[in-house]
Amino acid sequence: MQVEHFLEASARRTPGKLALVCGGRRLTYAEVDAEANRVANRLRALGVVRGDRVAVWADNSVEAVVSIFAILKAGAVFLVVNPTVKAAKLAYILNNCRASALIADRRKRATLGELAAELPHLRAIVFTGSGDESVESGKRVAWFDQAGPAEPPPPSGCIDIDLAALIYTSGSTGQPKGVMMTHLNIASAATSITTYLENTADDVILNVLPLSFDYGLYQMLMAFKVGGTLVLERSFAYPAATLELIPAERVTGLPLVPTMAAILLQMDLSGYDLSSLRYVSNTGAALATTHITELRTRLPHVRIFSMYGLTECKRVSYLPPDQIDVRPTSVGRGMPNEEVYLVDESGQRVEHGVGELVIRGSNVMKGYWELPEETERVLRPGPLPGERVLYSGDMFRRDEEGYLYFIGRKDDIIKSRGEKVSPREVENVLYAHPAIAEAAVVGVPDPILGQAIKAVVTLKRGASLEAHDLLRHCSQRLEDFMVPRLVEFRAEMPKTSSGKIDKKSLHLPLEQGTLAAPSVL
């Protein structure tokens, strides 16, 4: 099955059913499908062919959803770029995968005009809204709302082992890596997940997570696959407004990250009619046990799915809701149609006890885009000749009954607001500031964020710098969730015997002179 068939099959089965509620608009399956056909035809007219990479750079919106399916219908590979990504990183990503076209929010027009010269592979940009076709800075410019045929474009010839998506993820090297997901990978993951969540066409899923985040993206894909309804919000910035949507749209499923759970539990939920809600799910980072207990008490009719995943295979495990009171700290077991096991340092399977988690299944990625060495490091030989399985880099314990408990990562990736942050990527930006001599980035526990990003820096001799200036420097170069929340200035860095910055000792109590930069609740 190909991913665009999720939409097409639902449009054939239930053309008049409500598919998408977003930004004040309500679209049926037939309407979303017709829009996606129209934009796919536009992309073809702009020269997009099978296998091309086409990026989407927009907030959660009707246009973003339609674009994803339009790109697939055109036979191309989609990538959704975080709407808060800054110009340099956008250019890196677009050049890394040699994207031939970009669909962008019209408000990005000025930024892209300045950036165009640095994007040699990009041939066309489609902006949201309407206007006349033109050529700007050497790129063909078209408009999302331009009229065009709503018939399906001629078949692309794609099969299910072709790439459907690239999902860029933070790597320990500091440069984002493109996770290659085939149609088969995505369809397998979506089938496994909708099976254990027991999703049906009656489900109404409320998603506030960005479509650039795979957890947010799959809410849309899965809702469309089962023929349900997706209520798509731009963010969780206004929790009361989000909660009001639950009774208004009779929402049945609410995906959470721990930050959202922490915010929800600070609110008085008793004034909202949440009777339609069938389940909440959590991933990104573990829910605090106290939060699980509180959710159970305050929403006793709601099933809680505690899950764990990796972009490289989408999802790894889930805890059946009937186990949440028995083993609240477990992330459960492998999904349907997926095998997970632990191995020790010599690669031998560990039945019970501690080891690195290995994942085997058709949901496992094809590899990292044009990074054969990094790919080989995580995709290693499996039980069958020629087979490759995914080494997660995460250490787990498995109990007698086979349930998994997360212990820690082998690398130093930080999880903040449920998203992965590479300390190296933030450190690279800190080092780019002329006053910085040394920089180290660590995650510190935070009740709302899970981990807050903390920058510890030393200054060059004679240099002076205020925390605000450093944070402004960061906010101009990093996505919002990567900008440090805390800055600590030190006279010198603790070092290991080999002369490297000793990050472990940076977790010790703060020295004098620490500045909590933006006020943290």
Added chain:
Amino acid sequence: MQPSTDRDVRQFVIDNFLFGQPCTLSDDDSFLESGVIDSTGVLELVGFLEQHFGITVEDRDLVPANLDSVRRVTAFVERKRQAGEARLAG
């Protein structure tokens, strides 16, 4: 009273979300659409409003109509203060 409310709100947003960056934010620009504030940012803004203006922000107040631009926040703070004064007077 209002000019200083307006000024204080704007200053807080500039200091905390734009990190002092010279700002082109107009009074009516949506914080969310312009990317100035994200989800945890709204909670920081609420913490500031409660502390600085001595108002109580209820959960139900956490909607864009009250909080999504300098002008809306200013009007919201003024409404809250008037309601508070009315209660005291009553």
